[in-house]
Amino acid sequence: MTDESKGMWLGLVGVAVFSLTLPFTRMAVAELNPVFVAFGRAVVAALCSMLLLWKLKATLPTAAQWKALAVTALGVVIGFPVFSSVAMRYVPAAHGAIVLGILPLATAMVGALRFGERPSAGFWIAAVIGSAIVIVFALSQGGGGLQLADLALLAAVAAAAMGYAEGGRLSQTMGGQQVIAWALLLALPIVLPITVWLGWRYGVNASPKAWLGFAYVSLFSMFIGFFFWYKGLALGGIARVGQVQLLQPFLTLLGAALLLDEALDGSNLLFALAVLIVVAFGRKMAVRRQAA
Numbered sequence: 001m002t003d004e005s006k007g008m009w010l011g012l013v014g015v016a017v018f019s020l021t022l023p024f025t026r027m028a029v030a031e032l033n034p035v036f037v038a039f040g041r042a043v044v045a046a047l048c049s050m051l052l053l054w055k056l057k058a059t060l061p062t063a064a065q066w067k068a069l070a071v072t073a074l075g076v077v078i079g080f081p082v083f084s085s086v087a088m089r090y091v092p093a094a095h096g097a098i099v100l101g102i103l104p105l106a107t108a109m110v111g112a113l114r115f116g117e118r119p120s121a122g123f124w125i126a127a128v129i130g131s132a133i134v135i136v137f138a139l140s141q142g143g144g145g146l147q148l149a150d151l152a153l154l155a156a157v158a159a160a161a162m163g164y165a166e167g168g169r170l171s172q173t174m175g176g177q178q179v180i181a182w183a184l185l186l187a188l189p190i191v192l193p194i195t196v197w198l199g200w201r202y203g204v205n206a207s208p209k210a211w212l213g214f215a216y217v218s219l220f221s222m223f224i225g226f227f228f229w230y231k232g233l234a235l236g237g238i239a240r241v242g243q244v245q246l247l248q249p250f251l252t253l254l255g256a257a258l259l260l261d262e263a264l265d266g267s268n269l270l271f272a273l274a275v276l277i278v279v280a281f282g283r284k285m286a287v288r289r290q291a292a
Contacts (some may be wrong), residue, residue: 007236075163
């Protein structure tokens with residue numbers, strides 16, 4: 001199996017983990033302050049990171065790596081969790097899933113601009129078509145317009161794309177586990193006091209269901225999922241593996257239906273099939289470019 005193929009499979013596992021982030025976040029923010037959920041999940045994951053780095057006997061990052069880790073932390077430890085948690089207070093997880101569907105294109109664009117990746121023209125056509133399919137789906141389900149929560153979701157897209165691209169490239173030298181672990185520790189001095197204050201200010205009384213949502217986004221969305229995702233990006237390339245994210249909205253729709261009883265109709269399957277075809281085409285174009 002080639003590195004690209006391994007990267008695609010690892011990326012798919014990461015996407016499967018991340019696809020349940022919005023449903024479980026919506027569970028948590030229904031009863032807990034959304035910013036408390038966003039920063040609290042980072043605190044829990046940072047504590048896990050301490051144990052991981054100790055077990056790995058990891059050495060301190062270099063000055064250049066610290067800079068890249070700061071960008072990663074700003075994107076995926078702070079930016080995405082805050083914006084997505086706030087949005088999930090006001091719109092269904094299914095709605096958020098569709099808006100976040102443009103994340104693959106955003107990740108590919110950041111990777112290309114930031115690191116000079118040069119996928120083929122066919123790849124970019126596939127990326128644009130895939131994102132267009134997702135946007136059409138969003139508009140058809142959202143009454144043809146965007147809500148204020150959509151602005152938060154778009155900000156979450158920008159933050160995640162930046163963090164995914166930077167962290168994915170850094171994983172080539174540090175490994176995916178260390179990238180997210182160090183990024184979490186770097187953010188800990190910021191997120192810990194805010195989490196404590198928000199918990200005191202708004203309270204932490206919530207049902208087991210809400211705490212289950214918090215536990216998932218803390219351990220899986222904020223920690224374990226990145227092991228697979230960053231390793232996949234490092235092996236297969238940010239732009240190419242990033243296209244696996246086109247499947248995430250549809251996996252999230254399924255998760256929202258199972259976990260939150262949100263509506264899931266047959267048209268979703270048609271859009272999912274269209275996206276699968278586009279992803280396959282984009283991957284084929286990327287491989288052909290490499291072979292050339």
